Amino acid sequence: MRIYLPGTWPMLARLVKTGNFEPIGGTAFALTPRLRESYVSGDDEELEYAAMLEAARASLRLLGVELGLGEEGTPARRVVVAADVDDVTLRPDLDDGAVRISGPVPASAIAAVHVDNEEAEYAVRQAAGAVDAADLGDLDAEFLVGEAEDHELAWYAPSEIAFVVELG
Template sequence: MRVFVPTTVAGLRRLLADGQVQPLSGTAFALTPALRESYLAGDDEELEYVAMSEAARASLRLLATELADDPETPPRRAVVAADVDDVTLRPDLDAAVVRVAGPIPSKRLASIHLDLAEAADAVRAAAAVIDAADLGDEDAELTLGDAEDHDLAWYGVQELPFVLELDVPDGG
């Protein structure tokens, strides 16, 4: 099953160093039967995009924590796409949520998705209000929407070292 793992630039750096990605609490997102049922229309590609978008939103939550600890953290959402076999559906949490058992090795990765530099201000602002948006604050939802208007760029797994070196210097 193709899963989308939310992470951050720091998580991508760990992936590069460790040769694996460790989803927080095993949480990832995927095109699940529950997600398919929640949409009246859409092919697999469109619904996988929905799952990836959910992972990007979860990346904002991770980023909010990192920014609270270090304001110089690069304000970029990041998602790792991988193909894994050991997946547990979690429709009790959300239609696209799955749990993966353990770390996912690099050989199982399909692609890396990362915000471009032009999204940094919108992403930083959205990370600051993600909890308020979850609670229904309309202004926070608009701020979140500004970040989500930026599509994540697609990179091949082999491009990760170059992307981190050239596009996302330490400190953003």
């Protein structure tokens, strides 16, 4: 199953160093039956994109924590790792596309990495600080999150990940 793992720049750097991506709490997103039911229409490609966007929003939450802990050197860029894994458990207690995996994802299972460009950093930094309030219905915070989500994530092949991290 294709899954989308939310991450941050330091998590991407650890992937390059160790050869494994270690998702926080095993949380990932995928085209689940519940996600499919929540849309009136859309083909698999469109619905997988929706799952990737859920992972991108989760990446904002992770960034909010890192930046809140004083990790100011962390680039304010959303990171989503797309991977193909077999051992996936549905998480109906979370978002429509939420799933859980057990353990790290080896680099060999990674299909692509999606990362914000440098131009998105200001909007992403603002959104990372506002995403929790947006989740609770704050319209001003939702506007800030929307500003970040207006930036398309760039696509990178697995062979390019080390270069992306190095050039940061």
